[in-house]
Amino acid sequence: MDKPFRILIAKPGLDGHDRGAKVIVRALRDAGFEVIYTGIRQTPEMIATAAMQEDVDAVGLSLLSGAHLTLFPEICRHLKKKGLKTVLVFGGGIIPDEDAAALRKAGIDRVFGPGTPLQTIVDYLKEKLPVAR
Amino acid sequence: MRVSNDPKDLIKRVRRGDHAAASRALSLVVDENAAGEPLARDFFKSAGTVQKVGVCGPPGAGKSTLTGRLIGHYRSLKRKVGVLAVDPSSSISGGAFLGDRLRIMEHATDPGVFIRSLASRGMIGGLTHTIFGAIHVLEALGCDKIIVETVGTGQDEVDIASVVDTVLYVTTPAMGDEIQAMKAGAMEVGDVFVVNKADLAGKDKAVGDLKGALALGHGAGQAVKAWESPVVATAALSGEGVAQLAKLVDEHWTHLKKSGEGRKRLKRQHATELQFWVHRHVVKNALGRVTDKDLDDMVTRKTDPATLGRKLLQS
Numbered sequence: 375m376d377k378p379f380r381i382l383i384a385k386p387g388l389d390g391h392d393r394g395a396k397v398i399v400r401a402l403r404d405a406g407f408e409v410i411y412t413g414i415r416q417t418p419e420m421i422a423t424a425a426m427q428e429d430v431d432a433v434g435l436s437l438l439s440g441a442h443l444t445l446f447p448e449i450c451r452h453l454k455k456k457g458l459k460t461v462l463v464f465g466g467g468i469i470p471d472e473d474a475a476a477l478r479k480a481g482i483d484r485v486f487g488p489g490t491p492l493q494t495i496v497d498y499l500k501e502k503l504p505v506a507r
Numbered sequence: 508m509r510v511s512n513d514p515k516d517l518i519k520r521v522r523r524g525d526h527a528a529a530s531r532a533l534s535l536v537v538d539e540n541a542a543g544e545p546l547a548r549d550f551f552k553s554a555g556t557v558q559k560v561g562v563c564g565p566p567g568a569g570k571s572t573l574t575g576r577l578i579g580h581y582r583s584l585k586r587k588v589g590v591l592a593v594d595p596s597s598s599i600s601g602g603a604f605l606g607d608r609l610r611i612m613e614h615a616t617d618p619g620v621f622i623r624s625l626a627s628r629g630m631i632g633g634l635t636h637t638i639f640g641a642i643h644v645l646e647a648l649g650c651d652k653i654i655v656e657t658v659g660t661g662q663d664e665v666d667i668a669s670v671v672d673t674v675l676y677v678t679t680p681a682m683g684d685e686i687q688a689m690k691a692g693a694m695e696v697g698d699v700f701v702v703n704k705a706d707l708a709g710k711d712k713a714v715g716d717l718k719g720a721l722a723l724g725h726g727a728g729q730a731v732k733a734w735e736s737p738v739v740a741t742a743a744l745s746g747e748g749v750a751q752l753a754k755l756v757d758e759h760w761t762h763l764k765k766s767g768e769g770r771k772r773l774k775r776q777h778a779t780e781l782q783f784w785v786h787r788h789v790v791k792n793a794l795g796r797v798t799d800k801d802l803d804d805m806v807t808r809k810t811d812p813a814t815l816g817r818k819l820l821q822s
Contacts, residue, residue, distance in 0.1 A: 377538045378596075378601055378602060378603070378626070378628075399604055400604070402602065403597060403600065403602040403603060403604045404597070404599075404600050404602060405600060405602060406597075406600045406601045406602040407602045408596075408602060408603045408605060408624075408626045409602065409603065409604050409605065410605045410606075410608055410624050411604070411605075411606060411608075411609055412608070412609060412612060412615075413609040413612055416612070416615075417616075419615075419616050420612060420615040420616055423615050423616050424608065424612075424615060426526065426527055426530055427526060427530050427621055427622055427623055428530070428608070428623060428624060429530040429531060429533065429534045456527060457527050
């Protein structure tokens with residue numbers, strides 16, 4: 375990696391459980407990414423503004439509350455509104471497989487369920503991001 | 508791509524106050540992209556127009572939270588604020604966890620606030636080599652105040668004093684006695700000293716120790732300076748003392764403009780910026796040409812650092 379890719383990890387909505395997000399932040403840092411973490415309880419607009427000001431290559435959304443079908447598409451809408459049309463958006467958390475198709479349609483490139491090895495996520499980003507840049 | 512990289516278009520949009528364009532310009536400048544150079548040349552014209560405030564001090568002193576409070580104060584006065592927050596890069600992976608923004612999220616959607624997290628990318632001393640370029644983007648963007656928050660550092664990282672106009676040195680009660688405050692290094696470059704977490708026990712003693720140590724110079728026959736660095740106590744979580752701190756920061760800016768010290772500092776900043784530029788383009792470039800064979804040749808004594816060094820600088 376020449377210049378490190380920048381990733382925003384965000385936790386939207388009313389969900390205070392961010393152990394998983396912190397594990398991802400740490401894994402990505404150790405894999406050579408520059409990672410910005412928003413902290414918990416963020417609105418879609420806050421997340422989109424942070425992604426715009428930080429000029430990130432990807433946004434990772436973590437949600438365990440079950441509100442992903444509402445919040446994830448809303449975040450994608452805000453990102454587009456800010457002009458971030460090509461930023462890679464991925465998600466993770468307690469998300470049933472049957473919701474993945476709807477999320478993909480809304481602009482979430484990939485959803486990682488519980489138990490995903492960290493290396494899978496690192497490999498995914500290392501493969502996807504150079505193409506996008 | 509996200510936003511167009513066309514320099515003319517970016518310059519126009521940044522100067523119009525477009526945050527998305529500023530964000531893109533920042534990336535080009537800090538990534539040392541070739542497209543960033545025409546931008547940097549243009550933005551430099553705005554250098555030195557507004558006050559740059561540096562926030563430094565040990566890790567966990569409350570620099571980010573205090574920065575958030577200062578933003579709130581400036582926003583109540585309708586001033587536009589730009590923030591550059593530097594956190595360390597890993598020397599092992601090259602990655603970084605940029606965690607300052609998290610403490611400032613209450614201003615996340617305010618269109619009068621622009622916050623950018625930067626990784627130190629190998630620079631020791633609490634900053635990053637492209638910090639000046641980043642500052643000039645925010646100057647061109649039309650920010651009224653620019654806050655540079657450094658990596659939480661130790662005792663002798665004083666680079667910040669050659670980058671900003673006003674240095675806030677943030678410490679907390681229980682960071683040590685007056686002997687700590689007497690040491691050279693970071694203690695010498697503070698324009699305003701802040702004892703944060705003033706709600707903790709020991710605030711008065713910490714303020715007293717700092718004031719005592721700063722006044723020792725007088726006893727030693729040092730002339731009274733035109734600006735004597737004041738000490739202020741704040742509790743960033745509750746906001747206590749922040750208005751007073753902001754007032755001192757403004758007073759220092761007035762002092763700089765009136766005394767000629769401001770021009771002296773601007774010259775020093777430009778000298779440092781030039782130094783960083785040369786370091787990036789000459790030193791890094793030369794070291795980038797060192798091959799594994801060169802290192803082997805030193806091990807087998809076929810060459811030595813001085814001979815190799817001269818060769819690198821000449822080629």
